[in-house]
Amino acid sequence: MSTPGRPAALDLEVVHRGVQELHGPLLVVTGATGVGWDEFATVRAADDDGVDEVRHGLVLEVDRDLAVVQVLEGTDRLGTGSTRVAFSGRPLRVPVGPAWLGRVCNGRGEPVDGGPPVLSATTAAVAGLPLNPTHREPPAEPILTGISAIDALTTLVRGQKLPIFSVAGLPHLELAAQVAAQATAGGEPFSVVFAAMGLTHADAEMVRSVLEERSASGELVLLLNTADDPVIERVLTPRIALTVAEDLAFTHGRHVLVVLADMTSYAEALREVSSARGEMPGRRAYPGYLYSDLASLYERCGRIRGRPGSVTVLPVLTMPAGDITHPVPDLTGYITEGQVVLSPEVHAREVYPPVDPLASLSRLMRSGAGPGRTREDHLDLAAQLLAALARARQVAELAEIVGAAALSATDQRYLDFATGLEQRLVGQERTETRLLDDTLDRCWEVASVLPRRELSMLPSRLVEAHLDGRR
Missing domain, CATH: 2.40.30.20 (Elongation Factor Tu (Ef-tu); domain 3)
Structure with missing residues (x-):
């Protein structure tokens, strides 16, 4: 094109x-x-x-x-x-269809991979429309990312919108690219549309390198808007990405994961355009329609009753100064169904990805995990790990006051549990893809540190099946 x-x-x-x-x-x-x-x-x-x-x-x-x-x-x-x-x-309309797969384009959809223009007999309006609620099918079935912290504790569900909240200096772009490179829909037709906004040229090259294999396999559409590209293009990029994704999903029956990185750059571009138009500024100089504008993007994901495909949106956004009340994360939180939060403290301990499990949440996890979807023990195991981690953090605060030597043997186990969770489950290599069974087995390994009486959220039959042989 x-x-x-x-x-x-x-x-x-x-x-x-x-x-x-x-x-x-x-x-x-x-x-x-x-x-x-x-x-x-x-x-x-x-x-x-x-x-x-x-x-x-x-x-x-x-x-x-x-x-x-x-x-x-x-x-x-x-x-x-x-x-x-x-x-x-x-x-404004763009060609749509499978011809986009395997292509690398700029933020306006013009090829930058040396190939011919993307052509199709069918076009669609870029503006698009949110899905009609009466036609929506509830999200169900997981998208497995190969990232243990997400798959085990904040499972991504087909048709969900689940943002990644981060701060400057954390590897959120690397995480987004890794998810885009290795995510799957359990053997069903699957594609990724990656819309990058406001990247440096070094970051753009990193994204292209990480996603090269998926692009070569014809499963990826990559739109790259760099920081020196026109600001107006940045406002257009996510709309083109979603328009392409909707056609792949609802016309061609594919499960499509749309990664939007970085939505803070998008919002800043929107603010700049609004200022040029002379509009009355709202909160922190963002336009007063920022909420409805973000919603017009996020709400284009989902599943349509009677059609096999789905659109899942994974927005990435940086919180200026780590402020989660900043307009972009604040409004995003109202629209989306949970969040994956990256922590500077976890990053300082050299853990990748630096996910904070207690601050993270997938509100639709119960719709996409458990018996018949992932594994029978998944939901109970995730609930037990999160409850134990909350207790471990209370113990860590107590240890700062009275000293670790004054803790009981059980409290010491909780500290060991928190360390094991971070190192054995959350932490993984930047090129490592973990199968779900491996991830859940690691969960049991981490849980085995605790006394059996502390595993009150796990049914006895699951404990007997998974833990008795480990003790």
């Missing part, structure tokens, strides 16, 4: 030369009658050699005969007298 959303018949465009004003990424066109919101536009201006330079835009506002156009490539080097704007008469 060389130009996302380019109309099939350019002769239907209405060309306007009345560019009145250029401001940042925006231009104002006069005499634009019959133009609608979200309409796709082509912007042309002659360069020094007299050759037309083509850019692309979207209509943000219409007031009588004035139209405000958001130029995806920015308005640098454009002049009001030499610029012409052609309105297509329809919203």
